[in-house]
Amino acid sequence: MKKLKEFDSEVWQAIQDENERQQFTIDLIASENITSAAIQEAQGSSMTNKYAEGYADRRWYAGCKNVDDVEKLAVSRAKEIFGAEHINVQTHSGSQANMAVYFSCTKPGDKILGMDLSHGGHLTHGFGKNFSGLTYDVVHYGVKEDTGHIDYDQLREIALREKPKMIIAGASAYSQIIDFKKFGDVAKEVGAIFLADIAHISGLVAAGLHPSPVPYADFVTSTTHKTLRGPRGGLIMCKKEYAKKVDQVVFPGIQGGPLMHIIAAKAVSFKECLTDEYKNCQKQTILNAQAMAKELQSRGYVIVSGGTENHLFLVDLRNKGIAGRPTERLLEKAGIILNRNIIPFDDRSTMEPSGIRIGAPTISSRGLKEEEARQIAAWIDTVISSKDDESVAENIKKDVHELCKKFPIPHLEN
Numbered sequence: 001m002k003k004l005k006e007f008d009s010e011v012w013q014a015i016q017d018e019n020e021r022q023q024f025t026i027d028l029i030a031s032e033n034i035t036s037a038a039i040q041e042a043q044g045s046s047m048t049n050k051y052a053e054g055y056a057d058r059r060w061y062a063g064c065k066n067v068d069d070v071e072k073l074a075v076s077r078a079k080e081i082f083g084a085e086h087i088n089v090q091t092h093s094g095s096q097a098n099m100a101v102y103f104s105c106t107k108p109g110d111k112i113l114g115m116d117l118s119h120g121g122h123l124t125h126g127f128g129k130n131f132s133g134l135t136y137d138v139v140h141y142g143v144k145e146d147t148g149h150i151d152y153d154q155l156r157e158i159a160l161r162e163k164p165k166m167i168i169a170g171a172s173a174y175s176q177i178i179d180f181k182k183f184g185d186v187a188k189e190v191g192a193i194f195l196a197d198i199a200h201i202s203g204l205v206a207a208g209l210h211p212s213p214v215p216y217a218d219f220v221t222s223t224t225h226k227t228l229r230g231p232r233g234g235l236i237m238c239k240k241e242y243a244k245k246v247d248q249v250v251f252p253g254i255q256g257g258p259l260m261h262i263i264a265a266k267a268v269s270f271k272e273c274l275t276d277e278y279k280n281c282q283k284q285t286i287l288n289a290q291a292m293a294k295e296l297q298s299r300g301y302v303i304v305s306g307g308t309e310n311h312l313f314l315v316d317l318r319n320k321g322i323a324g325r326p327t328e329r330l331l332e333k334a335g336i337i338l339n340r341n342i343i344p345f346d347d348r349s350t351m352e353p354s355g356i357r358i359g360a361p362t363i364s365s366r367g368l369k370e371e372e373a374r375q376i377a378a379w380i381d382t383v384i385s386s387k388d389d390e391s392v393a394e395n396i397k398k399d400v401h402e403l404c405k406k407f408p409i410p411h412l413e414n
C-alpha cells in the first residue's frame with residue numbers, strides 16, 4: 001500500500017491498525033469471515049472504475065466486454081454451486097437482495113410471515129424500523145420455549161390463519177438445521193411465495209453440510225460475505241419464472257450501476273467454494289462451533305436450543321449474573337471479539353440483551369481446530385467468572401495474542 005501511505009497516511013494508518021486488530025484478536029462474530037488475498041486483489045482492481053448498468057451482453061454503456069466476462073463467470077459458478085435456475089449477483093448487500101425479492105412479487109401493505117427478530121430472524125424479515133416492517137403487514141413465527149427449535153406447527157397455524165403473500169425462512173441467530181421442505185409445504189398449502197434467506201448458512205449449503213432450500217423455494221437470497229467467505233455483497237437465486245421481474249427490480253428498480261469489482265471478487269470466491277480446501281473449512285467450522293458450545297455447556301453455560309448444528313450458537317447468560325453487553329466489553333479486553341444478542345423469550349431489551357452470539361467461521365478460516373476452540377471457550381468462561389477483576393481479561397489477552405501468532409492471516413502480515 002505504498003501509494004496510499006504516501007497520499008493519505010491517515011487512512012493508511014487506520015488500515016494498518018485494522019490489519020493488526022484482525023491479526024491479533026479472536027473473531028467470533030458469526031457473520032464475519034476472512035477473504036483470501038485473491039478475493040481482495042479482485043476487489044481492489046480496475047473494475048471499480050467501470051459503469052455497467054444492465055446485465056451481461058445487455059449494458060447501457062460501451063466497453064463492458066471484460067466486466068461481462070466476470071459477471072458471466074460469477075453467475076455460472078454460483079449455478080454450479082447451488083443448482084438454481086436463475087441467479088442475480090448484482091445486489092450490493094443481503095438487505096438489498098431481500099428488498100429486490102419483496103418488491104418483485106409483493107405490493108406495499110401485503111402480509112409477510114417471517115421469523116421474529118428476537119427469536120433469531122433478521123431485520124429485513126419484518127422489523128418495524130426496517131423497510132420490510134414499514135412497507136408490509138408483518139406477522140411472525142418463532143421458536144418453541146422448551147426446545148429453542150423453530151415451531152413448525154405454529155408456523156403452519158399462523159400461515160393458515162393469516163394467509164401471507166410471502167413466507168420467509170432463514171435467520172441470523174439460529175443454530176439448528178432449518179427444514180426448508182416443511183416451509184415449502186406450508187407455503188404451497190396457503191398459496192404463499194416462499195423465500196429462503198440463507199445469508200448465514202450459505203457456505204454450509206455450498207459445501208453440502210446443510211440441506212439446500214433451492215428445490216423448495218421460489219427465491220433464495222444470501223449475503224456473500226458470511227460463511228460463504230466472499231466479498232461483502234448479496235446474491236439472489238430464483239425459479240426461471242421470476243427471473244425477468246427480479247432482475248428488473250434490482251436494476252433499474254433499486255440499484256444503478258453494479259459494483260463490478262465486487263462481482264469479480266464474488267466470481268473468485270465462488271471458484272473457492274468449489275475446492276476441497278473450502279469444503280474442509282466449512283466442515284471444520286461446524287466442528288469448532290460444536291467444540292466451543294460443548295466446552296461452555298460443561299462449564300455450566302446454557303446454550304439456546306441445546307447446542308449447534310451449524311456455524312454459530314447463542315449463550316443464555318441469565319444463570320451467570322451478567323448480561324450480554326458487559327460480557328461483550330469484557331471479552332474485547334481479552335482480545336475476544338463477539339456480539340451481544342437477544343435470546344428467545346428474553347426478559348431484557350434488544351439493546352441490553354441476556355445473551356451473546358458465538359460463531360466459528362473466522363477462526364476456522366485461519367486454521368484453528370477443536371483443541372483451540374475448546375481453549376477459547378475456556379478463556380471465555382474464565383473472563384466471565386472473573387467479571388469483577390478486569391486484570392484477568394487483560395492477562396488472557398496475552399495468551400490470545402500468542403494463539404493468533406500461531407495461526408496468522410498471511411496476507412494481513414505487515
Ligand code: PLP
Nearest residue numbers: 093094095122171172197199223
Ligand atoms: N439476512 C440475514 C439472515 C442476515 O443475517 C443478514 C445480515 O446479517 C442479512 C440478510 C443482511 O445482509 P447485509 O448486512 O449484507 O445487508
